[in-house]
Amino acid sequence: MTMKKLHTLIIGSGASGLCAAVRLDSLGVAPLAVYTEGLKMGTSLNTGSDKQTYYKLGMYGTEADSPELMAEDLIAGGSVHGDIALAEAAMSVPAFSHLAALGVPFPHDEYGQYIGYKTDHDPKRRATSCGPYTSRDMCRALTAELKRRAISVMEYKNAVRLLKDPETNRCIGAVFADRLTGELEAVLAENVVFAVGGPGGLYATSVYPKVHTGAIGLALEIGAETRNLAESQYGLASLKFRWNVSGSYMQVLPRFVSVDQNGTEREFLREYFSSTAEMYDMIFLKGYQWPFAAGHVPGSSLIDIFTYVETVERGNRVYLDYRSDPEDFDFDSLGEETQLYLTRSNAFGNTPLERLQKMNMPAIELYAAHGIKLESEMLEIAVCAQHNNGGLAADKWWESTNLSHFFPVGEVNGSHGVTRPGGSAFNAGQAGAFRAAERIAGNKSSPLPRNAEKIAEAALSELQHQTNLDAQLDWRKERMEFQQRMSRAGAFIRSAENVTAALSEARQQYQRLLQDGLGGLKPDDYTETLRNRQLCLAHLYYLTSIAEQIKTSGSRGGSIVLSENGIPIHNGLESKWKLAPEDPAYRKKMMLCHAGKDGTPEISWENCREVPHPDGWFETVWKEYREGKLHE
Ligand SMILES: Cc1cc2nc3c(=O)[nH]c(=O)nc-3n(C[C@H](O)[C@H](O)[C@H](O)COP(=O)(O)OP(=O)(O)OC[C@H]3O[C@@H](n4cnc5c(N)ncnc54)[C@H](O)[C@@H]3O)c2cc1C
Structure with a gap:
């Protein structure tokens, strides 16, 4: 059992934890270290989609945009605090530019304008992408920067306990178990940045990468408050290799095949639609209405429900088949939108695979790289858990609402509401890292409480004691x-x-x-x-x-x-x-869940705060900034 002291401890090395480490270092915070299960773990490094999306402020052409306009769109789905949305929007340009400067290959035109496209719940063209692996590109660029800055990274360290001073309700560090040796180590820190990702380990049917479980429960053990936990995203994804089958995977109109216990195959969606064309139009729509949405019932989310009935209730397995079209497939009878899209994409072909080859060849290569040949086998799918919009409750500096010096950033922070623009998870993760780092650097020294070592020793010996049984x-x-x-x-x-x-x-x-x-x-x-x-x-x-x-x-x-x-x-x-x-x-309210007096989860509600509209004057804002008043 060992003990170490840091100024700031970062737990987790996904896109948000890595960004926090780089920002803290550039603001001169030391000593700091990243403790992580491993640089190859987590969702950011191991996941993607056909065009993995990063949402940012509009930076192209003549379309006007501003932090306040973006914040209004971030709260549009309801159950979001306006001040937090404004901070997320305000940080968008610095955080995005930081990644671009570190070499993340976000596309821009010959003048350096970062082009965008519309994503779900997005009225402007704010979304961008580096392709299927945007978050992996982000992680790689950030990891390289950590190396350049010689920031200490401790791998194979699993946080098994967070440490809290009960008198001041302050987080003072964590206990880690070394995955290779089992040795316990306590790390005491003035501040803890908690970047452990979403709750991937909670679901059997999941598109979170298998290596990612999340650790929100550690914060719950010490009484951290949560927000909007009930708001999550689910969608159709492949199982053998976990990947969202959104966008072109649907737009090329694959056959939905169910296989029962006897091996009998049938196109199960047919029983729900009055014509083949109606069925295909709905499959097409599912492409860009990918996550399951209550608002699309009835509508394209019926496809998810029918798949759920087939898999969960009837116990069959469901596959996408790209190898052939059924005999009654008739391009001319499809809806106008479907025909136009396929025509414009030049996605003609006698099979879904041929159409996919024309529309998005990397989508086929991606499966091939993971041992799945769409030309010779069917792709098993289910409706999978993908993202938690809720998480730990924090303020506009990403500090926990009831646990001081504790900064949940990334997916573990519940800053989103009922819906969110596609790609805003990445923006929120980077924005949160920027905000937490600035707060930590801006706070005057806040030494650990005198009993900190005793608290750590007690936690270590309690864990040790449990090995007696x-x-x-x-x-x-x-x-x-x-x-x-x-x-x-x-x-x-x-x-x-x-x-x-x-x-x-x-x-x-x-x-x-x-x-x-x-x-x-x-x-x-x-x-x-x-x-x-x-x-x-x-x-x-x-x-x-x-x-x-x-x-x-x-x-x-x-x-x-x-x-x-x-x-x-x-x-x-x-x-x-x-x-x-x-x-x-209830879209104007936020559901909180925290430990009640007897330690069991208890619910309370708070009203959503509006987006602030400060009409600042440069000289006064500058003075307050110079004098460090923001952190008083
Ligand atoms: C299939 C899929 C597609 C997605 N597509 C998009 C998209 O297009 N746009 C978008 O914005 N979002 C998308 N998301 C969501 C987004 O990927 C995640 O919200 C984001 O990557 C989370 O980043 P993070 O840094 O918070 O956590 P992660 O990247 O999950 O990192 C968590 C880190 O914490 C570490 N850790 C966890 N527990 C412990 C512990 N006990 N001790 C030590 N370390 C620990 C992990 O090892 C890891 O290093 C997608 C998610 C999935 C699953």
Whole structure:
């Protein structure tokens, strides 16, 4: 067991943690270090889509844009604080330019104008992309900068406990288990930047990379407040290699094939549509309305529901088949929009694959690079968990609302609301890193409390003590249990009955995990056993928030609520498929979830703050800035 002291500790090396480290270093904060499971882990490095999107302020042509205009669009979906949205929008240009200057290949024209396109929930052309691997490009450029700056990176370190001074409610560091040796290390720090990503490890049906689990539960263990946990995104994705099948994967009109336990194949979508053309038009629309959306039911999100019925309720497997068109496929009978798009893209061909070859060859090569040949095999898909719009609650400097010196940045920070413009997760991660770094650098020295070492020693010896009792539970089985529970009751199809049952099972499982020992485990199993505890606690918080959402706001954003008194969704679905309408009043509120007096999750609400419209005067803003008044 060892102990170290830093000025600032960064946990996590995704795009947001790396950016925070670079910014802190450039603002002169030292000593600092990044502690991470590994530079090859996390979502940013290991994921993408056909055109992975980065949302930024408009910087092209004559279309006017400004931080306030962008902030209004960031809050448009509801349940977002305006001041945080304004900070995210204001940081957009510096954060984007930082990445571009570090060599991230965002495309620009011959004059240096960064071109953009429209993404979902985006009224302007603010989105940009480097191709399928934008976030990987970001990570690589940032990692190279960390190396140039010789910022210390500690790999194979799993945070297993956050340290808090209970008297001041301040975060003072973390305990790490070394994945290779099992050795415990306490790191005390004046500030902790918590960049551990989204809750990928909570779902069985997931497009988060397999290597990414997230660690929001560590913050919940020490009582950090959360916001909007019930707001997540789900969408169609391939399973063998986890990848979103958005955009051109749908627009080239593949066949949706279901295979039952006997191996019998059928095009299951046909039973829901009155004509082949109607079915194909809906598949086409699914391409650019990729995430499941309550607002697209009825509409293109029916495709997700029909896929869910086929996989989850009927127990069949669903595949996309690009190898052939059915006999009744008739280009001329397709809707105008579908025909126009395929014509303009010059995407003609006798099979979906031929159309995809013309429209987006890299989309085929990507699967080939992962051992999947679309020309000779079908691609298995399901509706997968992809992103959490909610997360830990923080202020406009990305400091936790109830835990001082603790800065959740990146996906673990719940700055988004019911919906968000596609690509704004990356912007929020970089903006948060900039803001947290500026706050930390701007704060006068804030020495650790005198009892900090004692708190760390107590945590270390408590963990040590737990090794006196041998572990009885199999962490893999336990993990599968809560992942399956979340995919069943806490994903995009929700009902009061399911969530109530899931909550009761979740509480029992959490108690069971807490009572088990930590003795006799190999280093890797020790880490995963501890990880299960925080993930299991996290799923209790998510389910609690979802139960409240079912009672209050109803169907909205990335999920729908089924209710006996709801509106029938589609006449091809069973009678239980009735949608509880949304109560729009809740778009002006934010759901918080935090530890109550007895330590169990408790809900409260706060009203959304408006976007501020400061009409500043340069000399006064400059003076306040010069005098460090921003951080008083
Ligand atoms: C398929 C897919 C497509 C996406 N497409 C887009 C898109 O087009 N545009 C967009 O804006 N967003 C997109 N997203 C979302 C976006 O990728 C993530 O929100 C973002 O990459 C998260 O970055 P991060 O830095 O917060 O976390 P991550 O990149 O996940 O990094 C987390 C880091 O924390 C470390 N860590 C976790 N737990 C611990 C622990 N206990 N101890 C030590 N280290 C730990 C991890 O190892 C990792 O280094 C997509 C997501 C998916 C899954």
